[in-house]
Amino acid sequence: MKIQAAPRKSFRREGEDKRREDLIAATLECVAERGLAGATVREIALRADVTAGLIRYYFPTKDELIGAAYRAVMNRMTVQASDALSNASDDPRARLYAFVTANLGQPIMDPHNLSLWAGFIALVHADPAMAMAHRDGYLGFRDELEVLIREALLAAAKPAESNHTRRHAVAINAIIDGLWLEGCLAGDIFADGELAETGIAAIEAVLGISLNAEGGAK
Amino acid sequence: MKIQAAPRKSFRREGEDKRREDLIAATLECVAERGLAGATVREIALRADVTAGLIRYYFPTKDELIGAAYRAVMNRMTVQASDALSNASDDPRARLYAFVTANLGQPIMDPHNLSLWAGFIALVHADPAMAMAHRDGYLGFRDELEVLIREALLAAAKPAESNHTRRHAVAINAIIDGLWLEGCLAGDIFADGELAETGIAAIEAVLGISLNAEGGAK
């Protein structure tokens, strides 16, 4: 009987970009399913169908992999929201409407995204680099929102001075974030589209305009 | 030369309640400073000036200590908000006003609270027990808010049917949570009281009433 020499794992060489993406994707899976604590190098490697040592070949330290994963999540959500914008009509009110509903529906409003986001946010306080990464993302989001708000106000023939639009951006950003939170945490107690509807109504009230593409005036 | 026998740590016996509180407080310190990962039994014990073994005497498992700590944070914030209510006048609009500003000011709107909250929220998805604990807290908060809203609407002679007040509660809860988040994450880029002001304005717009105690009508 032949002695079973432990067979060495066969493998394929992959491009650097592909591997990094795979590793980040595997990391996100782990975090989503079992929290940040579940994202160990061994588990990540398993999901990426790779051995643990390889991770260090692409990411000098585990923290860097985690940071890259965080940026990937935020970027993914941003891109998804922007996609909704590019598919929207060019009426500014319709664009704001599309932006809001996109952020308050699938796939952005998802428990997995919340788990990821929360796990990272918990680190923000301790890690200055991550704190800066987060602030940039936040301000970027708010600025994008502020532009949409200003144009929607102008389209409705309302004043849109920057001190007003800034404050509106803060408030409306809060509405989106808050409803996103509620939906991620307890989406099952809300009807489909209810939160998006609620958000639109609240935003219309704050801005004092209708976001219906057709018509414009209520 | 006398051999230095390792001196056994001296200690005092404490009441069960005192010890539990101390351990929870030490846990919160750890989580706030270095995230959930920093909350190890040894570090917690160190802060509570106790040896690690004692933790298990009061909490069968570390997870139970973490859970207790989470409930303590939420409870603390709830109590602080309720305190603001009991110090408020009995005009319903003033009470809602006080409730909102309390939640959007010190000591509730604090980075430490966010770190704690986020660290725990990241576990909600993975741990059913914590998921239930969270949902209870959330619904409790929203119900309290809904009562305040209904009474404020009635005081302003506005209709307050339950299907409306529920939706308002969802939206206003989002405004509070969202602004709380913004303040915790980047409080330094906002002027003192700015977020509370913004929140009040947004809520007044959503409800269509003024929350100024004096007058009532704008």
Added chain:
DNA sequence: GCTCTAATTATGCAAGCGTATAAATACTCG
């Protein structure tokens, strides 16, 4: 096809983790 190298696997290590358990001690009660 051979060679060379970069990508990948395999193995090991030291540190830190949560938990278990036995020994010691501060307080309570008679």
Added chain:
DNA sequence: CGAGTATTTATACGCTTGCATAATTAGAGC
């Protein structure tokens, strides 16, 4: 003041973790 017990310390065990490093191999280039 002495005995008993609940509280606390001390020690150790088994596991997992992130990281390092040596051994291997797939694939590109000549």
